[in-house]
Amino acid sequence: MITLVGILVGLLIYVLFAPRRVRRGEASQRIAELYSLETARSLSELKPGSLEYKLLAAGVRMQPVTFRLLTIAIAVAAGVVTWPFLPGLPVLIIGVVAGYLPYAWLDDRVKSRGREIDRLLPVAVGRITAGLLAGSSVPEVLQKTGESLEVEGPNPLTAELMLTAAELRSKERQQALRGLAARSPSTSLSNLAYLLDGYSEAGGSKYAEVLQQISQRIQQILVARNRAVAKAGDALLSARIIPVVLLIVFLFLTRDPLIQESLLSLPVQMVISAGIGMMVLGYLLIRSIVSEAV
Numbered sequence: 001m002i003t004l005v006g007i008l009v010g011l012l013i014y015v016l017f018a019p020r021r022v023r024r025g026e027a028s029q030r031i032a033e034l035y036s037l038e039t040a041r042s043l044s045e046l047k048p049g050s051l052e053y054k055l056l057a058a059g060v061r062m063q064p065v066t067f068r069l070l071t072i073a074i075a076v077a078a079g080v081v082t083w084p085f086l087p088g089l090p091v092l093i094i095g096v097v098a099g100y101l102p103y104a105w106l107d108d109r110v111k112s113r114g115r116e117i118d119r120l121l122p123v124a125v126g127r128i129t130a131g132l133l134a135g136s137s138v139p140e141v142l143q144k145t146g147e148s149l150e151v152e153g154p155n156p157l158t159a160e161l162m163l164t165a166a167e168l169r170s171k172e173r174q175q176a177l178r179g180l181a182a183r184s185p186s187t188s189l190s191n192l193a194y195l196l197d198g199y200s201e202a203g204g205s206k207y208a209e210v211l212q213q214i215s216q217r218i219q220q221i222l223v224a225r226n227r228a229v230a231k232a233g234d235a236l237l238s239a240r241i242i243p244v245v246l247l248i249v250f251l252f253l254t255r256d257p258l259i260q261e262s263l264l265s266l267p268v269q270m271v272i273s274a275g276i277g278m279m280v281l282g283y284l285l286i287r288s289i290v291s292e293a294v
Contacts, residue, residue: 040159044183057185058109067102075099089269093276114185117157120149121188124157128192138196139168160184164193173200188221243279 039056046053051064060067078098079091086094124145131141146161160180167176174197181193262268 035154035156035159037159037162040163044163044179048183054106054110057113058106060106071099071102074102086272087264089273090276093273097276097280110185113156116155117186117189120155120157124149125192132199138200139165160189173197243283
């Protein structure tokens with residue numbers, strides 16, 4: 001416990017008093033590595049649903065075996081810490097939940113990559129459309145759009161566009177664009193890849209007016225979707241805060257000797273375990289509904 005407190009105090013001192021340029025430099029370097037062209041190329045070679053893919057997409061420099069062992073250690077630690085307050089059956093439930101949390105966090109990190117792409121797509125679609133209508137080739141437009149977005153800061157869309165531009169120069173057009181659609185963490189970017197494939201298939205100029213109309217609709221849809229995502233984040237935040245508040249209140253109640261004695265009873269433990277399970281299932285249900293809605 002003393003070691004843990006010391007680590008937390010040291011981290012707090014670093015956050016408060018470390019030079020801002022040092023903190024910003026380290027953060028910028030991590031983001032640049034996470035959204036680099038090499039990372040995008042490595043992700044394209046992995047199966048999207050695999051743990052190795054998720055770790056790389058989330059920027060976690062860790063082997064899958066190490067991550068699994070870490071989740072087991074977290075589950076055991078949560079059980080050990082919880083035992084003095086909730087002995088018996090609730091410890092098992094809390095251990096399972098604690099072991100699941102790293103995987104949930106990893107999934108959120110992977111989805112945040114897609115959300116970041118969706119945030120930038122309205123601007124990117126406008127620039128891509130303008131470049132194509134001006135007569136530039138698809139690889140050239142994707143390259144220039146990616147470079148223009150990178151000027152504004154590291155982002156995952158730049159790497160995807162530049163990788164696709166490079167593949168268009170070395171592979172067949174259909175293979176390169178469908179590769180972008182297959183590996184993209186954003187459904188909107190996948191649709192854009194198919195749109196560009198159709199544009200090239202139709203011969204460019206003949207498809208120009210349709211492309212302009214579709215791109216305008218895509219921009220409108222993405223803007224509306226980004227607003228919905230922002231509102232959905234508030235709902236998820238509330239769903240996370242309420243269990244934390246209930247846990248804090250419960251910990252204060254356990255200081256009462258009568259309540260501590262009642263926690264040793266199996267029926268009470270079953271009720272508490274059911275309550276914890278219902279809160280977890282409720283959060284997962286809210287999260288699923290929000291994900292499907294946006």
